[in-house]
Amino acid sequence: MNPAAPRQVTRLIEAFSRLPGVGPKTASRLTYYLLRAPEVESVELAEALIEMRQGTRLCSRCFNITSIDMDPCLICSDDGRESGSICVVEEPLDVLAIERTGLFKGTYHVLHGALSPVEGIGPEDIRVEPLLARIRSGGVEELIIATNPTLEGESTAMYIKQEIGESGLRVTRLARGLPSGGDLEYADLNTLSQALQGRSEL
């Protein structure tokens, strides 16, 4: 036991340290910041943590995070969204990123992962069967596969495409190329190759 800090303090430092990207020094700083800050700040964070875990669920249609009393989720139950267009992403955070563009008016499907033989993640470990079921039930016209531009994301896209087979469904993939604001000389070989192959008329 560290005599310089009571166990109540070290317990919080340890809890913060378990978060990704938070080392022991950052965890200490956050803890001692909260000790000085008004108590309501710690209480609000604590209540938000509990409410987030106990007040949410996965949407039974798209598997995005939704409020526990809102199933299907706000996007799935919005008549203004085109339910015939489904954007397939790996994680709920990806939905937020695509929503920020303001360009997509369809619905989503969150896989909660990507295929990875190395990590032993197969089709049964991600929400791919419910996606195929949504397609089989009809009404879907376009599938935008927005998995990550990684080996795992590409494998997942290919797997979905293959499972759908010849169905007349339009299946697209997000464009690969140079990131906006990037520098050509720092682009890696793959990115530059794909940017060249996917070049468009000016």
Add this chain to the structure above:
Amino acid sequence: MNPAAPRQVTRLIEAFSRLPGVGPKTASRLTYYLLRAPEVESVELAEALIEMRQGTRLCSRCFNITSIDMDPCLICSDDGRESGSICVVEEPLDVLAIERTGLFKGTYHVLHGALSPVEGIGPEDIRVEPLLARIRSGGVEELIIATNPTLEGESTAMYIKQEIGESGLRVTRLARGLPSGGDLEYADLNTLSQALQGRSEL
């Protein structure tokens, strides 16, 4: 209201964003990490937050953070520590940093701030009077002033030295091995150890 994330999620993102050094992107990442992680991780963090605020108090002697049922604190009530030697620091985190060197066997006094005319922080806003009272009550032989090597920290050191006057008390200051303008809690172990060993008469 963001349809892509329920209010339970945005509430936690906002609570994390209020922490120092945590931007909205980091706050989102932490939140979605906790959504995936076992529920016990969120619950443990929430309980640690509450316990830290409700289970701690300031030691009535040195003003360091202590367990609510441990006053004076573990260091102040340890007979093995030299109570005649007091190390004066600005914040509780500074006690942790000095304890890590393992070189100091005395006790502490936490000021909870430093004098700053610019920010309107005067002697009555920090715990300097209780320190002078400890000295007046006798038994103190050495005062190591370990305030930060900043303008505010130096002013605080000079103020304390001046208030003590000609008392025969040995008053030292950490050696300026510390990088000027830095912050004590970020000092590496070596720098801090050297600063302790090279302390000089004020």
